[in-house]
Every structure is written in structure tokens, then in C-alpha cells.
Amino acid sequence: MDALLTAHNTLTTHANLSTTLTTVDHLIDLLQQTRDNIAGPPPNTTVSAPLQIAKLKGPIRQTFEKAEEDLKEVNKGLNGYQKAWKEKFKGKDGLGMEGSGESLGGGGGGVGLGLGAGSGGASGGLAGQKGLVERAIAMHLLREGEFHVASTFVKEVSAQSRSRNSDGIEEDHSWLDDFTTDSDNVDMEDEHLEDDYEDGELYAPEVMERGYLQRKFAEMYRILDALRNHHNLAPAIHWANVHSDELGARASNLEFELARLRFVELYTSPQPDPSTSDNPDPSFSGPIAALHYARTTFPSFHPRYTHEISALLGALAFSPSLPTSPYHTLFSQEPTRASIATLFTTSFTTLLALPSSPPLLTTTNAGALALPVLTKYSHILSRTRSSWTTSQELPVETPLPGSMNFHNIFVCPVSKEQGTEANWPVMLPCGHVLARESLEAHARGKGRCKCPYCPVEFRVEGGGKRVFI
Amino acid sequence: MAELTSTKLDFDSHLLLDQPLLRLPHELLRKNLKSAQRHIEIANKGIAASIQTLTTHSSPAETLAALDATLLKAQTLKRKLKALHAEEATLHRQQKARIAHLQELHDIPTIVDVKYDVWAQTRLDRLLVDYLLRQNYLASARQLAEAKGIVDLVDIPVFEECGRIEASLRGANGEYGDALGWCAENKQALKKIGSILEMELRLQQFIEMARTGEMDKLMEAIAHARKHFVGGQDTLYGLRAGGLLAHAPDTMVEPYKMMYAPTRYPYLAALFLRTHHTLFALPAHPLLHTAVSAGLSALKTPTCHSAHNPHRGMSSLQHSSDKTTSTMSRQSVPPLLTDTPVCPICSTELNELARGVPYAHHTKSYMEDDPVVLPNGRVFGRDRLRGLNVKLGVPEGRVRDPTDGLGGAEWGWGEVRKVFIL
Numbered sequence: 001m002d003a004l005l006t007a008h009n010t011l012t013t014h015a016n017l018s019t020t021l022t023t024v025d026h027l028i029d030l031l032q033q034t035r036d037n038i039a040g041p042p043p044n045t046t047v048s049a050p051l052q053i054a055k056l057k058g059p060i061r062q063t064f065e066k067a068e069e070d071l072k073e074v075n076k077g078l079n080g081y082q083k084a085w086k087e088k089f090k091g092k093d094g095l096g097m098e099g100s101g102e103s104l105g106g107g108g109g110g111v112g113l114g115l116g117a118g119s120g121g122a123s124g125g126l127a128g129q130k131g132l133v134e135r136a137i138a139m140h141l142l143r144e145g146e147f148h149v150a151s152t153f154v155k156e157v158s159a160q161s162r163s164r165n166s167d168g169i170e171e172d173h174s175w176l177d178d179f180t181t182d183s184d185n186v187d188m189e190d191e192h193l194e195d196d197y198e199d200g201e202l203y204a205p206e207v208m209e210r211g212y213l214q215r216k217f218a219e220m221y222r223i224l225d226a227l228r229n230h231h232n233l234a235p236a237i238h239w240a241n242v243h244s245d246e247l248g249a250r251a252s253n254l255e256f257e258l259a260r261l262r263f264v265e266l267y268t269s270p271q272p273d274p275s276t277s278d279n280p281d282p283s284f285s286g287p288i289a290a291l292h293y294a295r296t297t298f299p300s301f302h303p304r305y306t307h308e309i310s311a312l313l314g315a316l317a318f319s320p321s322l323p324t325s326p327y328h329t330l331f332s333q334e335p336t337r338a339s340i341a342t343l344f345t346t347s348f349t350t351l352l353a354l355p356s357s358p359p360l361l362t363t364t365n366a367g368a369l370a371l372p373v374l375t376k377y378s379h380i381l382s383r384t385r386s387s388w389t390t391s392q393e394l395p396v397e398t399p400l401p402g403s404m405n406f407h408n409i410f411v412c413p414v415s416k417e418q419g420t421e422a423n424w425p426v427m428l429p430c431g432h433v434l435a436r437e438s439l440e441a442h443a444r445g446k447g448r449c450k451c452p453y454c455p456v457e458f459r460v461e462g463g464g465k466r467v468f469i
Numbered sequence: 470m471a472e473l474t475s476t477k478l479d480f481d482s483h484l485l486l487d488q489p490l491l492r493l494p495h496e497l498l499r500k501n502l503k504s505a506q507r508h509i510e511i512a513n514k515g516i517a518a519s520i521q522t523l524t525t526h527s528s529p530a531e532t533l534a535a536l537d538a539t540l541l542k543a544q545t546l547k548r549k550l551k552a553l554h555a556e557e558a559t560l561h562r563q564q565k566a567r568i569a570h571l572q573e574l575h576d577i578p579t580i581v582d583v584k585y586d587v588w589a590q591t592r593l594d595r596l597l598v599d600y601l602l603r604q605n606y607l608a609s610a611r612q613l614a615e616a617k618g619i620v621d622l623v624d625i626p627v628f629e630e631c632g633r634i635e636a637s638l639r640g641a642n643g644e645y646g647d648a649l650g651w652c653a654e655n656k657q658a659l660k661k662i663g664s665i666l667e668m669e670l671r672l673q674q675f676i677e678m679a680r681t682g683e684m685d686k687l688m689e690a691i692a693h694a695r696k697h698f699v700g701g702q703d704t705l706y707g708l709r710a711g712g713l714l715a716h717a718p719d720t721m722v723e724p725y726k727m728m729y730a731p732t733r734y735p736y737l738a739a740l741f742l743r744t745h746h747t748l749f750a751l752p753a754h755p756l757l758h759t760a761v762s763a764g765l766s767a768l769k770t771p772t773c774h775s776a777h778n779p780h781r782g783m784s785s786l787q788h789s790s791d792k793t794t795s796t797m798s799r800q801s802v803p804p805l806l807t808d809t810p811v812c813p814i815c816s817t818e819l820n821e822l823a824r825g826v827p828y829a830h831h832t833k834s835y836m837e838d839d840p841v842v843l844p845n846g847r848v849f850g851r852d853r854l855r856g857l858n859v860k861l862g863v864p865e866g867r868v869r870d871p872t873d874g875l876g877g878a879e880w881g882w883g884e885v886r887k888v889f890i891l
Contacts, residue, residue: 011498025547032540035537039533133758137601146613354817367486368589371760394830401580404767411833431887432888468848
């Protein structure tokens with residue numbers, strides 16, 4: 001990496017066209033001078049025109065030679081860069097390989113594995129599903145809060161699909177209907193609710209409206225914006241109240257955390273409250289307001305959060321000297337606000353039954369980790385001129401970090417194959433789990449058989465009990 | 470489950486996706502240099518020639534005029550070089566930004582570092598803009614690049630140029646002028662890779678001339694053919710062109726019918742695109758495809774598309790044409806009651822996309838601690854099951870299947886059995 005940087009610096013400092021420019025300037029000066037001399041010769045010189053011009057030839061030739069040398073310098077700089085680049089990426093030409101395309105593409109027509117190393121295979125994979133890829137991108141853009149980009153994108157896709165349809169190419173763009181809204185940009189301030197309802201394809205339990213997803217994410221960003229930038233918790237608290245049942249069913253702490261933060265806010269930043277004007281001492285107005293708030297909201301949290309509530313209320317007694325009290329950790333606001341923002345985002349997306357971190361991001365990260373393994377494997381395949389035989393499953397293991405394990409995996413200890421729809425895991429009466437096919441093979445023809453892992457015998461009729469991992 | 474044994478970041482393998490990033494400015498710089506060389510050569514010849522002629526003239530006025538002309542040439546040269554230099558500076562800046570971006574990766578020690586997430590986010594944005602550019606969604610690409618501040622990391626001008634020429638080829642009138650201009654600019658490089666693009670375009674010109682059927686146009690066509698098709702290695706074009714003259718535009722004879730057909734223009738557009746990408750060392754397929762299909766495969770399990778998926782996003786429900794199931798689920802709480810994060814493959818965005826992709830290969834089972842099985846066959850970790858039941862508010866001593874939501878079947882804890890997953 002450093003070599004590249006050095007090469008780059010060489011280019012920027014002296015191996016570039018600026019030297020050539022100076023040389024050309026020099027040439028121009030020369031010509032200009034000669035011209036001036038001929039046009040209006042200085043009084044004390046008697047140099048004739050042809051002589052002047054003859055004198056020009058030499059310097060001109062020299063200047064051009066210098067220019068060419070300068071260019072050679074630039075060329076050298078570029079070559080140095082290329083060498084450094086080749087050094088860095090030596091042999092890792094994973095993306096340009098054409099040769100292994102057949103071996104990967106041979107995995108079966110419907111299963112185009114879009115590996116970079118198999119550009120032939122890639123064309124069968126994602127390239128054939130343009131509509132779906134575009135839908136994924138549009139949803140991703142909405143999630144990220146880039147509403148303008150998303151609406152431009154949807155417009156461009158519709159325009160292109162219209163022109164393509166006139167060519168007679170059939171593509172599935174029905175998802176576009178769910179994204180276009182009647183207004184051009186999503187109104188971030190407004191809270192649209194009921195519009196005309198339509199059964200869309202995105203969510204079965206919740207009824208879809210046009211632009212549903214856009215509105216939902218706009219709402220989320222509106223609330224987040226208020227939370228982060230304007231330090232206004234009211235929209236978030238309102239949302240949490242509205243969805244309190246669902247949040248409770250998931251044992252989410254969001255509502256209480258929000259209430260706690262509000263309490264802390266009221267406590268530490270006293271706002272002059274006209275309703276409590278009977279209190280002459282301004283230094284207590286903060287805690288008093290917090291106390292009022294606590295009286296109204298905390299009782300609803302009583303059974304679960306008693307401990308935290310008593311801690312907060314106990315802090316009221318320490319209001320004059322908060323920083324030195326044992327309660328000061330409860331009142332540092334900034335880290336709490338950031339974590340609440342994250343908690344809110346997570347709860348919001350979970351209620352929409354979407355993953356909390358954008359799936360495209362997770363997938364790309366997983367891809368970046370898996371690609372080296374897969375390319376190495378296809379290198380080996382092409383060298384031994386074999387092809388991989390399983391089309392449903394990758395031939396090689398692609399290790400991923402623990403955060404990317406979203407499902408439990410069952411691998412039969414006997415056949416070392418994964419549990420699938422065709423070959424599901426079954427449980428024996430002793431508690432051990434095998435693949436269905438392994439069990440059938442083991443017990444073929446016999447009425448009773450023994451578990452491979454413990455001495456329990458059992459009757460086989462009906463096979464084992466299916467388990468869902 | 471195959472777990473990564475260490476979370477250390479292996480830079481070289483990570484950067485597989487990022488090779489073209491650094492290559493493109495370099496190629497453009499080379500092109501820049503070659504233009505500069507060409508300009509200087511031309512100016513050199515021009516100026517030397519005019520100085521040569523000057524010595525034979527003796528009249529001062531003519532000399533002056535000639536000198537002025539030479540001066541003009543030199544100044545033109547300077548102007549051109551200046552423009553090239555400015556472009557070079559831009560390219561240098563881009564290159565620096567890209568090297569810096571990759572350098573950042575070197576400062577991140579592990580994959581689980583929060584800085585890696587930031588870097589990965591930038592990478593994803595880069596891949597998205599690249600994809601949008603290739604699919605010709607230029608306005609969105611530009612907006613996204615500006616919004617995310619990655620204009621220097623992506624090559625918008627290159628793709629805009631490419632898109633313009635391709636659109637002109639594909640357009641209603643099938644204009645090949647732009648494409649021919651591009652070929653002229655990149656003549657040397659095209660010759661090095663042995664591209665047939667220019668020949669094809671000239672053939673198209675010929676076809677257009679022959680299509681009219683008028684005599685003078687045909688004569689022009691013959692002259693054109695003589696100029697371009699003779700002397701090359703490939704006599705095929707010359708022969709084809711000759712044969713074409715003998716057939717009217719509505720002929721049924723192959724291959725002349727195919728040559729007259731308007732489908733040649735999309736073919737030319739595709740050929741241009743391929744040639745362009747080869748010239749600039751761009752991968753033929755969007756990098757996004759590569760990364761995402763590898764990722765989809767690595768994450769996918771057979772349960773993601775099964776009907777028994779506890780994470781089931783609505784996508785598996787939407788395939789049930791049975792209306793009753795969808796109305797039933799509309800009344801109950803949404804299925805994701807367990808607190809594990811939703812698998813990206815099971816999510817609505819990617820579920821359909823991942824259907825055709827092979828699933829990941831595992832050699833070891835991956836299971837929660839202390840698995841137990843409910844009477845309906847579902848397996849959970851004992852502690853997690855207990856925790857979920859507390860949240861559901863199930864009475865003491867009873868256990869319910871959390872995936873069925875609040876209306877699930879109930880059993881006693883005694884009916885729950887330990888299961889052994891090896």
C-alpha cells in the first residue's frame with residue numbers, strides 16, 4: 001500500500017504535465033521575442049530577418065526535445081505506479097477470469113452462481129433478475145433515508161421500463177407501484193395515515209397502501225431527526241405509546257427508556273413553567289417539573305421497572321449537588337441519547353418485520369468475506385479441469401463471523417449433509433437427531449434398530465419424529 | 470456452522486472487490502499522456518515546417534505573418550496542454566482519494582470493529598453507484614454519489630460518456646457518429662486489443678448507404694468500402710459489403726437480411742459496451758452482482774425458503790394462494806416474536822432474489838445451548854424458550870411455542886424433552 005502511495009506522490013509532485021507546460025511557455029516566449037525583433041527591431045541592432053529565423057531553428061528543436069523528455073518523465077511515473085499496483089494485487093485477478101465460467105455455469109441452468117470469477121455464470125444469476133435487484137436497491141435507499149435519491153431512482157426505472165416495454169422485452173415492474181407516491185417528494189413533516197387501501201405484495205398482515213414503505217421510513221426519519229438534532233423526544237414518545245402493545249409483546253424497553261430520558265431532561269434543563277409559578281426558587285424548577293412528569297407517567301411502568309424508578313426518584317433529593325452525588329451517572333445525557341436512537345431504529349424496523357441493519361449491507365459484507373474462498377476454489381477447479389457437481393449447495397465452506405449466523409444449522413452426524421426440505425432432521429426416541437435418509441438407510445429391512453450413538457433400541461415404524469431446527 | 474477462527478482482517482483478500490477502483494484513474498492518466506504526446510508531435514511538425522518555409526521567404530511582411538501563424542500554433546498547443554493538465558490534476562485527486570480509502574482499511578484491525586462498519590458502508594455506496602451507472606440510471610447515480618460524498622471514488626464521467634454513446638447507438642435513429650468519434654480517439658488502444666468495433670461501424674455506414682438504393686449513394690458506398698475494407702487482415706468485411714450491393718434492402722437471403730435488420734444496432738451497442746469496458750479494465754458485470762450473489766450464497770440456509778421458517782417474512786406467506794392463511798395471520802401478531810435478528814435472506818428485500826442461489830455449505834451443526842424440543846417438533850435453547858415465555862406472560866409451569874404467537878398451543882414443562890444435536 002505504501003508503495004502505491006509513494007508512486008502516486010511521485011506523479012503528483014514532478015512526473016506530470018506541468019513541466020511540459022513550462023517548456024511550451026518557453027517556446028512561446030522564444031517565438032514572441034523573435035517576432036518582436038523582426039517587427040520592430042531595436043534601434044541598435046542590425047540583425048536581419050532571415051538570420052533571426054535561422055537562429056530560431058536550433059532553440060526550437062531543443063525545446064521540443066525537452067518537451068518530449070518531460071513526457072517521458074510522466075511515462076516513467078505512470079509505469080512506476082503500474083508496477084506498484086501489480087505488486088500489490090499480484091495474481092489476484094479474481095474478477096477478470098473468463099476461463100472458469102464454464103465450470104461454474106455448469107452447475108445447472110436455474111442456479112446461476114454469480115461469482116465474479118465465473119463471468120459466464122454470473123449472467124445466469126442476478127443479471128436475470130433485474131427487477132428484483134432494483135427493488136432491493138430502492139428499499140435500501142429508503143431505509144438509509146435518502147428519499148430524494150429513491151424517488152429519482154424510481155422515476156428513472158419507470159422511464160426505462162416504459163421504453164423497454166415498447167421494445168417488447170417483458171420485465172416485472174409491478175413493485176414500482178408500491179413505491180410511487182402521488183406527491184413528488186415525501187413530505188417529511190406530514191403524517192399521512194389512512195389513504196385508499198390496496199393489497200400489495202410486500203406485507204400480508206398489514207394492509208398496503210401506495211407508497212406505504214416510503215411513508216413509514218419517512219416517519220422513522222422524522223422521529224429520529226427530532227430525537228437527535230432537535231432534542232425533542234415528544235414524537236418518539238408518542239410513537240412508543242401508540243405501539244405500546246406490540247413493544248410490550250417483544251419485551252422492549254423503549255417506552256421506559258424514553259420516559260427516563262425525558263425525566264432526566266426535565267431535571268437538568270429547567271424550563272420556566274408558568275403553571276408552577278407558585279415556586280419562587282428557580283433552581284428547583286427543573287426537579288419539580290421532572291417530578292410532575294414522573295407522577296403522570298411512571299406509574300404505568302410500575303411492576304417491571306420499580307428498581308429504576310426508585311433510583312430516579314431518589315436522585316431528586318440530590319438536586320443541588322448532582323455531579324457529586326452517586327446518581328450523576330444516570331444523568332449524563334449524550335450517550336443515552338445515541339443508544340436510544342439505536343434502540344428506536346431497531347424497534348421500528350422489527351415492528352415492520354424487517355432486519356434492523358440493512359440486508360444489502362450485511363449481504364455485501366458476507367460476500368466480501370466469502371469471495372476469496374470461492375475464487376480460490378474456482379482457481380483450483382479450473383486448474384484441475386473439473387467442475388463442481390452440486391448445484392443446490394456451495395461446494396466449499398464459507399466461514400462467517402458469529403454475528404452473521406441467523407439460523408440454526410443442522411448437519412447430520414452420519415451423512416454430513418445439511419437438513420433440507422427433502423431430507424429433514426428426525427429425532428430418535430433417545431433424543432439423538434439424524435437426517436431422515438440416514439435413518440432409513442440404517443434401519444433398512446430391520447424392524448428394530450439401535451441408535452448409532454447410544455445403546456437405546458427402538459422400533460422403526462413411521463420413522464423418527466420430525467424436528468424443526 | 471463454520472465460524473471464522475479469527476476476526477482479523479485479511480486485507481489482500483478483502484480488496485478483491487476493489488481492484489478496478491485504482492485501475493481506472495491510471496488508465497485515464499495514460500490516455501491523457503498519449504493525447505499530450507500526440508499534440509506535441511503535431512505541433513512540433515507544424516512549427517518546424519513553418520519555420521522551414523520561412524527561410525525561403527525574404528519579405529518581412531510574409532515573415533511576420535508566418536511567425537504569427539507559428540505563434541498561434543504554439544499557443545494552441547499550450548491551451549490544449551493546459552486542459553490536459555487540469556484533467557490530470559482531477560485524476561490525481563481521484564486517485565489520491567481512492568488510495569486513501571483503501572488505506573483506511575489497513576488501519577482497521579478486526580472485522581468487528583465499528584470503523585469497519587463505516588468503511589463497509591462506503592464500499593456498499595460505491596458498489597451501488599457503480600451499478601446505477603452501468604444500468605444507465607445516471608441522475609440517481611449522481612445524486613447518490615453527492616449525497617454520500619463519494620464522487621471521487623466513482624467514475625461518473627466515464628460512464629456518462631459511455632452511456633451517451635450507447636444511447637445514440639440504440640436510439641431511434643441509430644446514430645453511429647459518436648461511436649466512430651470515440652473509436653478515432655482511442656485508435657491505438659483498440660488496435661492493441663484487436664477490436665472489430667470500428668470495422669463493424671464502418672460496415673454499418675456502408676449498409677446505410679446501400680439501403681437507399683440510389684445509384685450515386687451506391688457509388689459512394691463503393692468508394693467507402695474501398696477506403697475502409699481493403700488492406701485489413703479480415704477480408705470478410707470486404708466480401709460481405711460487396712455481396713450486400715447485389716441485394717435489395719428487403720431481401721430474404723441470409724446473411725444480408727440480418728445485416729439490413731434494425732437489430733444490428735443493439736448488437737453494435739452491446740459490442741461498444743464490451744469494448745469500452747475491456748479498454749478501461751472494467752469488469753464486465755457490475756461488482757454489486759458479484760458481491761451480493763456471493764453474500765446471498767454464504768448466508769442462505771435451506772430453512773430460508775422453507776414453509777416452516779420461524780423467521781418467515783411475508784414473502785413465504787404471499788405464495789400461499791390460500792386466502793384463509795393470509796387472513797388468519799392478519800389477525801394474529803406478526804410472526805417474528807422471537808428476539809433474534811431477522812436473517813437478511815428471509816427479509817422481504819432479498820428473499821425472492823435468493824431463491825435461485827445455492828445455499829451455504831456447512832460441516833458442523835450450529836445450535837443454541839441446551840436444546841430442547843417441544844411436542845410439536847420445534848427446537849429451542851432452553852433458556853431462550855423460558856425467556857420468551859416469560860415475555861409472553863405464559864403462566865408458571867406451562868410452555869407455549871413462541872413462533873405461533875399469542876394463540877399457540879400450550880403444554881406443560883414436563884412434556885419438553887432434551888434433544889442431542891451432535
